[in-house]
Amino acid sequence: MSYYPLLLDLAGKTCVVIGGGNVAGRKAQSLLEAGARVVMVAPELAETARELYEAGQVEWRAEPYRAGHLEGAALVIAATDNQEVNRRARADARTLGVFINAVDQPELCDFIVPSVLRRGDLNIAISTSGASTAVAKRLREGFDKEFGPQWAEFLTMMKEARERALAGGGGQKEREERFNRLADGPLLEMARRGDLAGVKRLIGEIIGT
Numbered sequence: 001m002s003y004y005p006l007l008l009d010l011a012g013k014t015c016v017v018i019g020g021g022n023v024a025g026r027k028a029q030s031l032l033e034a035g036a037r038v039v040m041v042a043p044e045l046a047e048t049a050r051e052l053y054e055a056g057q058v059e060w061r062a063e064p065y066r067a068g069h070l071e072g073a074a075l076v077i078a079a080t081d082n083q084e085v086n087r088r089a090r091a092d093a094r095t096l097g098v099f100i101n102a103v104d105q106p107e108l109c110d111f112i113v114p115s116v117l118r119r120g121d122l123n124i125a126i127s128t129s130g131a132s133t134a135v136a137k138r139l140r141e142g143f144d145k146e147f148g149p150q151w152a153e154f155l156t157m158m159k160e161a162r163e164r165a166l167a168g169g170g171g172q173k174e175r176e177e178r179f180n181r182l183a184d185g186p187l188l189e190m191a192r193r194g195d196l197a198g199v200k201r202l203i204g205e206i207i208g209t
Contacts, residue, residue: 002129003111003112003127003129005114005125005127007123007125008034008075010031010034010035010036010074010075011034011035011036012035012036012037013036013037013074013075014036014037014039014072014073014074015031015036015037015038015039015073015074015075015076015077016038016039016040016041016069016070016073016075016076016077017031017038017039017040017041017058017076017077017079018040018041018042018065018069018076018077018078018079018080018085018086018089019040019041019042019078019079019080019081019103020040020042020043020044020045020046020049021042021046021049021079021080021081022046022047022048022049023079023103024040024042024046024048024049024077024079024080025045025046025047025048025049025050025051025052026048027077027079027103027113028040028049028052028058029048029052030113030116031075031077032052032057032058033118036074036075037059038052038057038058038059039058039059039060039061039069039073040052040053040058040059040060040061041061041063041065041069042060042061042062042065042080043062043063043064044062045060064085065080065085065088065089067088067092067095070089070092070093070096070098071096073093073096073098074098075098075099075100075101076089076093076098076099076100076101077100077101077102077103078090078100078101078102078103078105078108079102079103083105086102086105086108087108089102090102090108093110099111101113106130112127112129112130114126114127114136115127115133115136115137115139115140116140117140117143117144117147119147119148119149119151119152119155120151120152120153120155120156121152121155121156121159122147122151122152122155124140124143124147126139126140126143146192148194150191150194150196151191153196154187154191154196154199157196157199157200157203158182158187158203161182161203161206161207162179164207164208165178165179165207168207168208178206178207181206182202182203182206182207185202185206186202187199187202187203190202
C-alpha cells in the first residue's frame, strides 16, 4: 500500500484514545504534544495513562467503549488488546467519517503513525509503510545522533530571520535572494556542528539584526 504523508494540525481538536494501557498512554502523550484535547476511553487506566489523567492532561471515560464515544472526534486511536473492540471502533469511525489507527493492526487503520524525531519546529518522520517497525526505529536512532538539540534553537533563529526579512521592506526578489543566500550558505553545516553563535552572526550579516 502507498501512503500519503502529511502533518496534521490537531491543536484544540478532540482525539479519542480507546484503551487504558501503557501503549494507550504513550499515544495520548504524543497527541498532547500536538496540542490535542485527548479523551481516553477505558474501564481502568494503567500507570502511564493514569499519570496523565491525575495531572489533568486528559479526560477519562471510565467505562467500556461504545459508539457514542467517537462523537465530535477529529481522530481516533484504538489501543486495546481486544480485536473485537478495535473492529467495532473502526466500523463506528468509518460511519462517522473519522480517521482511525488501530495499534499493530494495519488492516484496521486509515493511517499509520511514523517514528518521529522532534527538535523544536523540526519534525523528521520515518516510515517503512508497515514493513518493519524495527527498521524505522533504527533509522530514527541514526537521525537522533545527527540532529542534536541545537537544531531547535537553529530553526528558531531561522524563523526570526524570515520574519525580520519580511518586515524589513524591499521587493520579493530581494527577499528571495536573501533567503537563497541563507539556504545555499554554510548555515546547515554550522548548525550540525552546534556553532549557533556563527549561525546568528551570519544571519545578521545577510538579513540584518
